[in-house]
Amino acid sequence: MRIRYLAACAALLILGGCATPLQAPATSAVKPDQLAGALNRVSWGVNQSTWRQAEKLGYDTWLDRQLHPSPAALPQAAQAQIDAMTITQKPLPQLIQELDQQRKDIEKITVDDDKKSAQQAYQQELNRVAKEAAARSLLRNLYSPNQLQEQMTWFWMNHFSVHQGKSNLRVLVGDYEDKAVRPHALGKFRDLLAATLRHPAMIRYLDNEQNAANRINENYARELMELHTLGVDGGYSQRDVQELARILTGVGVNLGSAEPKVKKELQAQYVRQGLFEFNPNRHDYGDKEFLGRTVKGRGLAEVDEAIERLSRHPATARFISRKLAVYFVADEPSPALVERMAATFASSDGDIAAVLRTMFTSDEFAQSLGRKFKDPVHYVVSAVRLTYDDKVILNTGPMLSWLNRMAEPLYGRQTPDGYPLTESGWASPGQMTTRFEIAKAIGSGNAGLFKTDGPQPTERPAFPQLANALYYQTLQKTLGQPTRQVLEQATSPQEWNTFLLSSPELMHR
Amino acid sequence: MKRRTLLHSLAALPIATMAGKLWAAPASKTRLLFVFMRGGYDATNLLVPISSQFYYKARPNIAVPKPGDDPNAALPINADWGLHPALRETIYPLFTIGQVAFVPFAGTEDISRSHFETQDSIELGQALDGTRDYRSGFLNRLATTLNTDRASAISFTDQLPLIMQGGAQLPNMALRSIGKPGVDARQAKLIASMYGDTALARQVRDGFVVREDVMKEMIGEMDAANRNAITAKGFELEARRIAKLMKDKYNIGFVDVGGWDTHVGQGGASGYLAGRFEELGRGLAAYAKEMGPDWKDTVVVVVSEFGRTFRENGNRGTDHGHGSVYWVLGGGVAGGRVRGEQIRLEQNTLFQNRDYPVLNEYRAMFGGLFARMYGLDAGQVERIFGAKGQDLGLI
Numbered sequence: 001m002r003i004r005y006l007a008a009c010a011a012l013l014i015l016g017g018c019a020t021p022l023q024a025p026a027t028s029a030v031k032p033d034q035l036a037g038a039l040n041r042v043s044w045g046v047n048q049s050t051w052r053q054a055e056k057l058g059y060d061t062w063l064d065r066q067l068h069p070s071p072a073a074l075p076q077a078a079q080a081q082i083d084a085m086t087i088t089q090k091p092l093p094q095l096i097q098e099l100d101q102q103r104k105d106i107e108k109i110t111v112d113d114d115k116k117s118a119q120q121a122y123q124q125e126l127n128r129v130a131k132e133a134a135a136r137s138l139l140r141n142l143y144s145p146n147q148l149q150e151q152m153t154w155f156w157m158n159h160f161s162v163h164q165g166k167s168n169l170r171v172l173v174g175d176y177e178d179k180a181v182r183p184h185a186l187g188k189f190r191d192l193l194a195a196t197l198r199h200p201a202m203i204r205y206l207d208n209e210q211n212a213a214n215r216i217n218e219n220y221a222r223e224l225m226e227l228h229t230l231g232v233d234g235g236y237s238q239r240d241v242q243e244l245a246r247i248l249t250g251v252g253v254n255l256g257s258a259e260p261k262v263k264k265e266l267q268a269q270y271v272r273q274g275l276f277e278f279n280p281n282r283h284d285y286g287d288k289e290f291l292g293r294t295v296k297g298r299g300l301a302e303v304d305e306a307i308e309r310l311s312r313h314p315a316t317a318r319f320i321s322r323k324l325a326v327y328f329v330a331d332e333p334s335p336a337l338v339e340r341m342a343a344t345f346a347s348s349d350g351d352i353a354a355v356l357r358t359m360f361t362s363d364e365f366a367q368s369l370g371r372k373f374k375d376p377v378h379y380v381v382s383a384v385r386l387t388y389d390d391k392v393i394l395n396t397g398p399m400l401s402w403l404n405r406m407a408e409p410l411y412g413r414q415t416p417d418g419y420p421l422t423e424s425g426w427a428s429p430g431q432m433t434t435r436f437e438i439a440k441a442i443g444s445g446n447a448g449l450f451k452t453d454g455p456q457p458t459e460r461p462a463f464p465q466l467a468n469a470l471y472y473q474t475l476q477k478t479l480g481q482p483t484r485q486v487l488e489q490a491t492s493p494q495e496w497n498t499f500l501l502s503s504p505e506l507m508h509r
Numbered sequence: 510m511k512r513r514t515l516l517h518s519l520a521a522l523p524i525a526t527m528a529g530k531l532w533a534a535p536a537s538k539t540r541l542l543f544v545f546m547r548g549g550y551d552a553t554n555l556l557v558p559i560s561s562q563f564y565y566k567a568r569p570n571i572a573v574p575k576p577g578d579d580p581n582a583a584l585p586i587n588a589d590w591g592l593h594p595a596l597r598e599t600i601y602p603l604f605t606i607g608q609v610a611f612v613p614f615a616g617t618e619d620i621s622r623s624h625f626e627t628q629d630s631i632e633l634g635q636a637l638d639g640t641r642d643y644r645s646g647f648l649n650r651l652a653t654t655l656n657t658d659r660a661s662a663i664s665f666t667d668q669l670p671l672i673m674q675g676g677a678q679l680p681n682m683a684l685r686s687i688g689k690p691g692v693d694a695r696q697a698k699l700i701a702s703m704y705g706d707t708a709l710a711r712q713v714r715d716g717f718v719v720r721e722d723v724m725k726e727m728i729g730e731m732d733a734a735n736r737n738a739i740t741a742k743g744f745e746l747e748a749r750r751i752a753k754l755m756k757d758k759y760n761i762g763f764v765d766v767g768g769w770d771t772h773v774g775q776g777g778a779s780g781y782l783a784g785r786f787e788e789l790g791r792g793l794a795a796y797a798k799e800m801g802p803d804w805k806d807t808v809v810v811v812v813s814e815f816g817r818t819f820r821e822n823g824n825r826g827t828d829h830g831h832g833s834v835y836w837v838l839g840g841g842v843a844g845g846r847v848r849g850e851q852i853r854l855e856q857n858t859l860f861q862n863r864d865y866p867v868l869n870e871y872r873a874m875f876g877g878l879f880a881r882m883y884g885l886d887a888g889q890v891e892r893i894f895g896a897k898g899q900d901l902g903l904i
Contacts (some may be wrong), residue, residue, distance in 0.1 A: 112774035112825065119773065136552050166625060232640060407668030414625050414671070417643045425644075427709060428669060429716035430681040431693075436700055440691045482705040489699060498692070502700045 030059055036474035037369040040509050041328065042066055042360065043147035045382025047389045048470045050147065063360060067186060067353040068150035077392035078143045085132040089176040093275060096171050096255050099125065126170040133174030134410040135396040141381045143392060152185035152352070153177065154377065155327055156329035157411075160196040160228060162205040164411035169201055174410045176201035178228035189320060189350035190311035193228065197307065200253035200275045206416060209252045211245060221245035223416045229310040231319035236291065243288040247295060247302045250283030269299045276301075317345035319353060323421070328359060329368045331422040337364045370478065373423035374509050376406035379435060382509065383442050383501050384449065386463045393449040394460065402438050406431055436502045441499030464497050479505055512627050537659040539882050540760045542751065542796070543648060543672065545632075546789070546813040548769030549624060551782055551827050552834035553819060553867070556847070557583040557591040561854040567820040571777040571827075576588050581778035584612075590847055595783040599790035602840075603797060607845035610903055614850060615835040616815060620861075622744035622829040625771070625852060627814035634872055634893045647875070649675030650893045652761055655883060662761035663719070665751050673763055680710070680719050684750040685743060687727060690720060726753040744792035752799035755807075766876045768794075769813060773824040793838060805840030807902065808882060810875070819854070832865025837878070839901045848872070848901045865891035873899035 016114060030038075032055075039054055040046040042063065043117070054062040082088055086095065102122050109115040140150050157177055164170045180199040184192035196202045203209055206220035212463035226232045254260075254277035258378050260269045266280035277442040278300045285297040291309055295302050310316060321341035325333035341358050348354040359365055375384060380402050384393065393399075405407045408426070420426070443464055451459040479487070483503040489495035557573045558564045565572050573593060576585040583591025584601050590611075592601055603609045620636055630637060634647025652662040653676050660704040664673045664681040673679045692700065697717045704710040727750060744766055755762055768785055775782040793811070797804050812835050817827035837844070850868035852858050860866035875891040876898025890898040 071736060115773055115824070166623070224515075261796035405667055415629055415643045420644065424678070427712050428678055428680060429712045429719055430669070431716075432709065432712050433690075433720050436692045436697075437690065440696075478703075483703045486699045486703045495696070498696065499699065500701070502692075503703050504709060507709065 012414055033474040033477045035059055037478070038366075038471070040382070041365075041369055041372070042151075043385075044141045044151055045385040045509065046470070046474075047385040048468060049390045050385075051470055051474070053145070066146065067357055069146035069149050069186070072144050072146040072149075074140065074143050075390060075392050078139045081139060081392075081394075082136050085136060086129060087132045087136070091173070092175040095129070096168070096275070097257070099129075099168065099171055100255060103316075126168060130164050130170035130411065131400065133177060133399055136174065137177060137410055138381065138396045138399055139235065139392075141377075142385055143390065149182070149185050150358075152356075153182045155324075156181045156185055156192060157204065158413070158421075159323065160192075161413045161416055162201045162411065162419040163414050163416075165414065166205055169205060169411075172199075172201040172204070172424045175199075184352075186353045186356070187351075189316075189345070189352055192352070193311050194307050196228070197224075197251070197303070198273065198276045200255070203251060203253050203276075204336075208248055211249050211251070212282035213246075213249050216242065216245045216249070218242065218245045221248055224248075225310065227417055229319065230313055234313070234315035234319060239289070240291055243290045244306060246284045246286070246288050247290065247306050251300075251303060252277050252279060252282070259482065263509065271300055286360075289328070311350055314342070314346065317342040317350070320350075321345055324355065325359060325364075327421045328356075328372070329362075329365055330372065330422075334364055337362055353367075370505070370508055372509050373427060374507055375419065375421065375426050376403055376408040376431070377410075378509060379507065380406075383439065383506070386470075386506075387442050387466055387497070387501070388449070388462060391462055391465075393462075394452050395449055397453065398441070398448045402434075402441075405434050405438075434499065435507070436498075439501035439506075440498045443499075443501050444494040445497075464494075466497050466500055467493070475505075479503065497500040514564070527699030537655065537760055537883070538803070540755050540762075540800075540803065540807045541651075541882065542762045542764070542807070542809045544753060544789075544793070544809060544811045545628070545670075545672075545763070545765040546769050547624070547628060547765050548771075549627075549815045549817060549829055550769035550785075550813045550833070551771055552613070552813070552816040552832075553652065553827075554775075554777065554782060555593050555786065556586075556613055556834045558589060558854045559583055559591040560589045563855050564819075568777075569821070571775060571780075571821050573778050576657055576673075576799045583778075586847065589853075590746045594778050595784050595786040596790040597651045599787075599794035600836075603794065603838060604845060605775060608797075608840060610842055610844040610846060610848045610868050612835045612837065612849040612874065612886075612901060612903075613833045613847060614852070614865055615812075615871060615874060616831065616833045616865075616867040616869075617871055618867060620831060622815060624814055624829075629671055631812065631814055631871060634672075634894050644671075645675040646670065646672035647872075647893055648672045648761060648763060649653060649677050649679060650821065651686065651879060652679065653677045654885065654889050654893055657843065659883070660761050661759045663754070663759045663763075665747070665754075665762060665764040667778035670763060670765070680715065682719055682723055684723070684727075684754075685747050687723065687750075690724065722758050723750075724757075726750070744788050745795045748796040749799050756800060756803055761904060771817070771826045772822070772828060773826040775826045786890065797838070797840075800840075804822045805883065808837065808839040808878070810878075811836035811838070812871065818861055818864050820863075831860050832867045835869075835871070835874070839904070842904055843902055848903060867900075870896075872896045874901055877901055878903050 035054060036046045038059065040048055043050050106118045108124060109118055127202055144150050160181065162169055162173065162176065165172050176199050180195040184195055206223055207217050208220040211217040211220065218241050222241045224244065225234065225236050225241065230236055253275050254272065255275055259272065260279055260281065262281055267311060269280040271278035278463055280299060283299060285298045288295040292308060318338060322333060322338045325338055325341060329337065337359065341355050344355050344358040380399050386398065408419055445462065445464050450462040451457050483505060486499050488495055490499055538660050547716040554571065554573055557608060559575045569585060574582045576582050576591050581594060584594060584597060586592055592604065600609055617627060619627045632646045633641060635641050648662060662673065662679045664670055664679065665684050666681055667683045669679065669681045701713050701717060704713045728811065747764065751762055751764060756802055767790060771782055793809060800807050813833050815829060815831055816833040817830040822828055852868065872894040873896055876894045876896060877900040880890050880898045881904050887897065
């Protein structure tokens with residue numbers, strides 16, 4: 001009975017600490033505040049509808065469905081916003097070819113001023129497309145019934161981070177998230193790794209387009225081991241980096257319709273899948289020594305072999321398990337928990353859902369509830385989820401600008417290591433002050449979340465609904481004395497909302 | 510009383526009485542403002558190589574004329590160099606009284622010519638080979654080395670930049686556009702009280718204090734011109750605001766200015782790039798003026814991730830290059846001259862037949878500069894930059 005692990009500590013949250021040892025409840029019925037604590041961690045933030053749904057299903061069943069989700073329907077009002085997006089309506093090859101044509105046309109313009117404004121228009125279109133991807137991501141975080149899948153999508157997007165500022169990655173990030181990362185977010189790690197390797201966003205971001213026989217670019221090879229699989233102390237050498245770079249030669253992208261001329265004897269080796277391309281002309285066909293074993297030079301199959309080795313490596317199991325535990329449990333997770341998760345990783349052939357289940361059913365997880373500091377994305381998404389529940393917002397713009405102000409925009413991490421997952425990255429004085437301003441914007445109900453974009457914006461009034469059944473049955477019990485005292489001093493419902501969203505309890509999950 | 514002690518003794522006071530008092534002037538009067546020109550500016554048209562015939566041949570459309578009576582001509586510096594005329598009213602007067610030095614052929618050995626790669630590698634200030642710590646910028650390491658008694662660092666940006674990230678928890682607040690805070694003083698006090706003795710209490714209080722500092726310094730400006738849109742004069746206004754805070758609250762600051770990626774139609778003595786130079790120059794001159802007597806204890810460093818191609822491209826612009834020209838300004842700077850290693854600019858001295866070589870590596874250069882400014886020993890410089898400092902005689 002997994003539920004027993006969600007014992008007493010869930011209710012105590014950060015201020016009280018957890019003095020009493022865990023006790024299994026007498027029945028399988030979990031207390032409302034304990035349930036809320038667990039939902040707050042497994043989802044993007046607890047709200048009334050998620051809470052009711054989990055109560056109805058029972059936590060065990062709810063968690064099962066989160067770990068093994070079926071396709072989920074978003075509320076109509078959210079889906080309609082996604083359906084209207086260019087990234088939904090145009091397949092990526094078409095979108096990218098149109099934009100590339102636009103870029104080429106600019107080169108032909110000879111008048112400086114015309115050229116400049118054409119270039120501005122091109123840049124604005126790239127920005128708009130990237131913003132669509134970010135908006136879609138937020139809408140799913142807010143409203144998808146498959147909350148864990150969406151949370152894991154963010155986690156992996158951060159793990160396999162790309163920066164939209166490079167080249168034309170702004171056109172690619174939406175597809176990268178939707179096609180390479182999201183479908184594998186709870187599946188096998190190997191498939192996820194292979195999907196990121198075959199996506200132009202990753203290949204371009206880490207310069208593997210430039211990587212060719214006798215003109216080696218090590219960038220991707222290095223990050224593939226250091227950041228994506230083994231970890232920096234994972235036991236590989238500089239030689240392994242160079243050999244993996246040789247293995248990766250020829251892996252590139254082809255955004256156009258023309259195919260390169262390939263030597264006759266190698267033509268059968270040429271691979272084109274969507275925008276992914278393996279060009280045998282650029283591949284180093286010599287044998288390689290990688291992680292202590294020979295990889296026979298034979299083309300793209302070498303890459304599959306390398307991926308296989310990396311994803312089955314014990315260092316990868318530990319590295320990934322630890323990172324998951326940092327994200328979901330504690331900044332410094334217990335080594336014992338990480339070892340148990342790594343064991344599941346190894347025995348399940350890298351089944352992400354299985355590793356998560358080991359973690360979610362651990363004592364460490366139960367004891368950590370309410371103690372993990374929210375990063376900005378968690379803060380913003382959880383606040384909007386709690387405040388407006390299933391009342392679908394009309395404009396994600398304010399949320400995107402809050403994330404900008406807090407320095408955690410989607411697809412905006414400049415370095416390939418992804419955003420920090422620990423409190424120290426996000427609890428600076430400036431960050432905290434900004435959170436309180438955001439709390440006030442959300443709490444007062446005039447943040448612009450219900451104001452449509454466009455030439456004739458319309459605004460629908462939508463009042464925050466924080467003082468509801470969920471609050472009285474669960475959250476209220478978790479608030480410390482200082483927070484309760486301040487809430488009593490609020491002079492208006494708006495101010496009460498602001499204080500609640502500013503409270504230390506709401507900064508943690 | 511040491512500042513750290515001060516923080517402790519005031520920590521228990523209610524927020525309203527602390528406001529504006531908490532951050533007493535740090536013991537070190539030395540002030541450092543780091544300005545990052547993001548986008549890789551065309552240093553060749555800033556510090557014009559007037560003795561190079563090759564320059565005039567390589568830039569038929571966008572070269573700046575040699576010094577002369579023409580108002581479009583470069584301003585005389587020495588036999589080899591002239592200054593862009595857009596800086597005539599601002600930086601040039603400071604240069605002539607010895608308060609500005611330029612260091613050409615400066616930069617990083619990173620030859621990716623990628624904005625992001627190179628900005629990051631400069632901000633990290635670590636060796637390019639070997640394992641890098643992606644969350645440890647060199648201004649943070651400088652602040653850590655100096656300790657809180659001597660350093661009070663802040664970034665005047667929306668996000669805490671890489672250069673300020675690391676072991677010390679440093680604040681950031683953008684001054685480009687500031688408005689009255691939504692959370693009022695009473696609410697701030699109540700919010701701070703919710704954090705009681707939690708681990709976040711210090712950050713919450715410090716955050717409100719920094720905000721209070723900023724608002725207190727800006728109150729006159731906001732009363733006088735609260736409807737002024739910040740447009741073309743953006744950086745000048747921002748620089749004045751920064752100076753107000755650097756005078757008595759903070760002594761290490763960071764700010765960035767964008768818009769330097771000029772692949773197309775950058776112009777010569779006038780035009781797009783000239784406009785950017787003029788705006789930056791006005792901002793820096795305004796900063797110097799606003800600092801008043803404290804300008805003598807101030808060093809302003811202006812850097813960019815790389816320079817641009819020596820030859821103009823087919824679009825009358827320039828593409829990504831390598832070596833750049835760094836600026837060092839301040840009342841105590843040994844300026845009025847061009848510093849560091851230099852070479853004559855001819856086709857065969859270009860790096861990869863394309864751009865400036867880096868002869869003055871930035872970590873060595875800043876290591877040497879900081880050593881002089883703060884009296885750091887060789888070990889401290891090596892801990893910050895992983896390399897030895899080189900004294901270019903900048904102060």
